[in-house]
Amino acid sequence: MAEQKPSRAAYQREWRKRNPSNSRKYHETYMAKNRDRYLEMRRENYQRNREDRARELREMRSNNPGIYADTIRNWRAQNPGCSAAHTAVYKAIKKGDMERGPCCICGKHPTEAHHPDYCNQLDVVWLCHLHHRRLHADQRRENEG
Ligand SMILES: [Zn+2]
Numbered sequence: 237m238a239e240q241k242p243s244r245a246a247y248q249r250e251w252r253k254r255n256p257s258n259s260r261k262y263h264e265t266y267m268a269k270n271r272d273r274y275l276e277m278r279r280e281n282y283q284r285n286r287e288d289r290a291r292e293l294r295e296m297r298s299n300n301p302g303i304y305a306d307t308i309r310n311w312r313a314q315n316p317g318c319s320a321a322h323t324a325v326y327k328a329i330k331k332g333d334m335e336r337g338p339c340c341i342c343g344k345h346p347t348e349a350h351h352p353d354y355c356n357q358l359d360v361v362w363l364c365h366l367h368h369r370r371l372h373a374d375q376r377r378e379n380e381g
């Protein structure tokens with residue numbers, strides 16, 4: 237299913253084709269002309285979005301008391317040993333017994349600890365956020381058949 241969904245890049249390409257006035261060049265010219273105004277607008281937007289998001293989050297929390305606790309509980313139940321393994325890794329790093337490495341695929345930082353096997357709590361593979369997510373997405377696909 238996931239493969240058939242058009243990617244965001246493809247969608248943007250399509251969109252740009254259909255809206256030539258919104259092409260990159262147009263945007264750049266516009267930006268050069270209205271730089272100050274644009275920056276100000278962006279600042280305002282950012283500020284407003286941040287306030288909106290904070291308010292939405294507050295409302296959601298008050299409408300759904302316990303939703304976060306439930307999510308965490310469910311995740312722990314589905315991933316036995318997972319949170320314990322992560323705690324063990326971060327404790328070891330803090331103590332200096334272990335070092336956080338670069339992503340084993342692209343070599344970038346920062347990285348997250350991935351456990352090929354939760355039984356070996358300190359046997360981890362370091363992956364950047366992107367490659368960590370990809371790996372889990374691949375695993376999910378494999379599990380689903
Ligand atoms: Zn990576």
Ligand SMILES: [Zn+2]
Binds near residue numbers: 350351368372
């Ligand atoms: Zn992982």
